[in-house]
Amino acid sequence: MKRYLHTATRLLTRRMAMAALAGSAVALAAAPGSTARAAEWPTEPITIVVAYPAGGGTDISIRALTDALGEKLGQPILVQNVGGAGGGVAATKVAKDKPDGYTLLATNSTSITLAPLVQKALYDMDSFEHVAIIGEFQNAFFTGTKQPYDTLDGLIETVKSENRAIKGASQLALDRLVMQYIAKERGVEFIPVPVSGGSGSVQAVMAGDVDVAFSGGSWAPIVKAGDAKALFAASYERLKLAPDLISMKELGFPFGVTSHISLHAPAGTPKEIVDKIAAALEPAVQSEMVQNVGEKRFMDMTYRGGDAAAAVMMKERETYEALVKTVGATN
Amino acid sequence: MIEYMSIAAGEILTPTVIGYIILGVLIGYIVGALPGMNRTTAIALAIPFTFTMPPAAALSFLIGINKGGAAGAAVSAILLNVPGEPSAVVTTYDGYPMTKQGKAQKALVIALVASVVGDLLATVVLILLAQPVARFAIGLGPIELASILIFSITFIAAVSGDSFYKALIAGILGLLLSAPGIDIETGLPRMTFGLLELYDGIPLLAVAIGTLALSEILVQIDEGWRGDHRYPQVAADKAKDSEPVFGMKDAVQVAPSILRGSLVGTLVGILPGLGATLASFLAYTWVRQSSKTPEAFGKGAPEGVAASESADNATVPAALIPVFAIGVPGSLSTALLMGAFMMHGLTPGPFLFKESGSVVFGIYLGMLLASAALLLVGLFGQRIFSMVIQIRKSVLLPVIVFLCIVGAYMEAGGMFGVYLMLVFGFVGYFMKKFDYSFVTFVVGYVLGPMAELTIRQSLIISDSNPAALIDHPIAILFLLLAVFSIWRFAIAGARSMQIDRAATPTDEPSDTPPEGGDR
Numbered sequence: 001m002k003r004y005l006h007t008a009t010r011l012l013t014r015r016m017a018m019a020a021l022a023g024s025a026v027a028l029a030a031a032p033g034s035t036a037r038a039a040e041w042p043t044e045p046i047t048i049v050v051a052y053p054a055g056g057g058t059d060i061s062i063r064a065l066t067d068a069l070g071e072k073l074g075q076p077i078l079v080q081n082v083g084g085a086g087g088g089v090a091a092t093k094v095a096k097d098k099p100d101g102y103t104l105l106a107t108n109s110t111s112i113t114l115a116p117l118v119q120k121a122l123y124d125m126d127s128f129e130h131v132a133i134i135g136e137f138q139n140a141f142f143t144g145t146k147q148p149y150d151t152l153d154g155l156i157e158t159v160k161s162e163n164r165a166i167k168g169a170s171q172l173a174l175d176r177l178v179m180q181y182i183a184k185e186r187g188v189e190f191i192p193v194p195v196s197g198g199s200g201s202v203q204a205v206m207a208g209d210v211d212v213a214f215s216g217g218s219w220a221p222i223v224k225a226g227d228a229k230a231l232f233a234a235s236y237e238r239l240k241l242a243p244d245l246i247s248m249k250e251l252g253f254p255f256g257v258t259s260h261i262s263l264h265a266p267a268g269t270p271k272e273i274v275d276k277i278a279a280a281l282e283p284a285v286q287s288e289m290v291q292n293v294g295e296k297r298f299m300d301m302t303y304r305g306g307d308a309a310a311a312v313m314m315k316e317r318e319t320y321e322a323l324v325k326t327v328g329a330t331n
Numbered sequence: 332m333i334e335y336m337s338i339a340a341g342e343i344l345t346p347t348v349i350g351y352i353i354l355g356v357l358i359g360y361i362v363g364a365l366p367g368m369n370r371t372t373a374i375a376l377a378i379p380f381t382f383t384m385p386p387a388a389a390l391s392f393l394i395g396i397n398k399g400g401a402a403g404a405a406v407s408a409i410l411l412n413v414p415g416e417p418s419a420v421v422t423t424y425d426g427y428p429m430t431k432q433g434k435a436q437k438a439l440v441i442a443l444v445a446s447v448v449g450d451l452l453a454t455v456v457l458i459l460l461a462q463p464v465a466r467f468a469i470g471l472g473p474i475e476l477a478s479i480l481i482f483s484i485t486f487i488a489a490v491s492g493d494s495f496y497k498a499l500i501a502g503i504l505g506l507l508l509s510a511p512g513i514d515i516e517t518g519l520p521r522m523t524f525g526l527l528e529l530y531d532g533i534p535l536l537a538v539a540i541g542t543l544a545l546s547e548i549l550v551q552i553d554e555g556w557r558g559d560h561r562y563p564q565v566a567a568d569k570a571k572d573s574e575p576v577f578g579m580k581d582a583v584q585v586a587p588s589i590l591r592g593s594l595v596g597t598l599v600g601i602l603p604g605l606g607a608t609l610a611s612f613l614a615y616t617w618v619r620q621s622s623k624t625p626e627a628f629g630k631g632a633p634e635g636v637a638a639s640e641s642a643d644n645a646t647v648p649a650a651l652i653p654v655f656a657i658g659v660p661g662s663l664s665t666a667l668l669m670g671a672f673m674m675h676g677l678t679p680g681p682f683l684f685k686e687s688g689s690v691v692f693g694i695y696l697g698m699l700l701a702s703a704a705l706l707l708v709g710l711f712g713q714r715i716f717s718m719v720i721q722i723r724k725s726v727l728l729p730v731i732v733f734l735c736i737v738g739a740y741m742e743a744g745g746m747f748g749v750y751l752m753l754v755f756g757f758v759g760y761f762m763k764k765f766d767y768s769f770v771t772f773v774v775g776y777v778l779g780p781m782a783e784l785t786i787r788q789s790l791i792i793s794d795s796n797p798a799a800l801i802d803h804p805i806a807i808l809f810l811l812l813a814v815f816s817i818w819r820f821a822i823a824g825a826r827s828m829q830i831d832r833a834a835t836p837t838d839e840p841s842d843t844p845p846e847g848g849d850r
Contacts, residue, residue: 053663053666054371054372054375054663054666054667054670055375055660055663055666055667055669055670056666056670059670060670060673060674063378063379063670063674064674066379067379067382081375082744082745083531083744084527084528084530084531084744085513085527085530085531086530088527088530089527089528089530089531089744092527118518119518119520120520120525122527167791167792173518176518191791192516192791193473193788193791193792194515194516194784194787194788195784195788196515196604196784199603199659199660199661199666202657202659203469203472203603203659204472204473204788206469206470206657207469207470207471207472207473208470208472209472209473209474209788209792210792218658218659221658221678221679221680221681221682222657222658222680222681224682225680225681225682227657227681289382289674292673292674292676293673293674296672296673296674296676296677296678297670297673
């Protein structure tokens, strides 16, 4: 009896499996596939691939705007975190994805503009349509309160008089390049102390272990609390959220670095769709939630879409090309 | 102050908010208990649902998930020998033997009590001492962290179990596994075989799910084939008629372990990047080493479960201390929570109190309520979960395999994570078969990247000059402790191997149920 039952269930499940298979075949045949016209887009949920683990600045700003964006587009927005290789894994994945507007990449613009220059990457600037820039990190260099200097010149003088190299907490290829450039220009040596993330920079500074550190915003609250001193902004112009801080331009450098939070679609995505996303993004970025997050996280959430965004990305690329050439090292 | 408290109480002590907190703990508990599912993902998914809640309620809800997850992970560790999360791996050491002895109910209650107490104590430290403790912790730079990690690595030798050398080999293999990835100093890829997915190292969760969960399933399938149903089919509460599940005697027995576990968990939790797995591992080792009957550990000692679980849960509130006090997150789940703070208009850090004092009190109150909710959810949840061990294996095992695959897909980078998980499932299977400690393997792997980072940082900062240590007394202390522990464990371990070899020619682990933890 038991055995009979067993066979029966097995048959049953097999038949069910066949039915399911047949069903899905029908579904496949009936599906419009990727031919859905741009005019009807979107007819299914849109996935935004965030290139970093959940909790970072890019992730938080995207999560803050999904509700507003989804409402505008009439489809839910799914957020998928694909961390790895400083954004490289996600960029590779999206670059190879179908250019149908249903998969977008949210990343730090340096992973598109700088990364292909300094590490082996399976994508480049032209693997993407640059949909929009939704915000700007407030990159700056800072140091601990116990250090005797308050400026870049003070730092250089101090290490020169002590006849040693600058030790700086470095979390990215970006800050390493900038410090190496500055060190070369001013005739000192720079030794990067690798740290992980902005919180690593903050820790290194507060423990008093480094001369200088870089972060995209983590520096602001501890500087405000009097636990650290900001030295200078890494951007060419002054930072929007810290207008008192001297910038690279004023220090006499011909460039500055700004990391943007940017949104990209695989190259070949129809322009109509890109424009549609961009149009829906603008009010979403201006929503209270996003602005709130920007303020707390010390990010300047200003929307730039279309050609403006592409121009910013191009400019960034040129800066990094020149920088890599000058520093000459590939690290 | 009083004014803040009354505002906070008015906001939190409403049926809706209390309901949210219980719901959060419940979600966490279930996610924690399911192998493969991870509480960090649960928090990430839950954040959008909190947008409509008031800030204090939202954060209590999210912290509740975290707390529930830390406690829930013990359930599957005890009942199935499959830790729900890596941090519960040490709980399997004594929890599962207790289940095999028909003491599942007791093990679960001890784990729960330990979780709640550890959680509560660390929450109290957070409330009373956040500022000074966080200030102290942030002053510990790479040199101190490196010495703490070196000290922790020497502990691998202490949990060797049956075979000292095999445990050491497994631990070192675990450490080596952290070699692939981008070299932190030069920025060049190292042993990545051109795979972009390996640039950030081998994903921890793929390794953990494979070696901890899937491997156990393979072992059980293997044993089922051989007709050896090791799976306990006994009713969970065999001991019910003779004595209470958790009596005064048990409480007295495990209390010191819980206190030690809470202490270790709180300290490790405050320090950035060390994490709950290390905390439970250190607590377990400490309690075992200081026990009068260290030989009972690994065979169903309630103290082992208590130490591991209290430490695991204590790290949850402790990891929030640097977030509240300085605004620096020490782990992925706290980074997520910090993001949630910001979305709700709070700025974690020194100004949190000045700017939003009443909300902070609300969160404190919510966290205390979450501890209470944990006890409640745990007591009811265990009744239901402990039925799991009576489910037929042919039903249960496929479900767990499914969860492993989904978990690896979600948490370890898509299909790549799944393949890795499968590979490590077989690695773990053979390790279990040949009696190599998979615990030291995983602990070695968890410690590896952090140890490398901090040691290399220290070398750069100190110009590789050992004289720099003079300015770091805490580092010297831990390095001395490390030397002591190498001397103590290595010599004792090597000696025990020689004695073992002389006494028993076979290295088959004995299956006879030893007497529990009764002294």
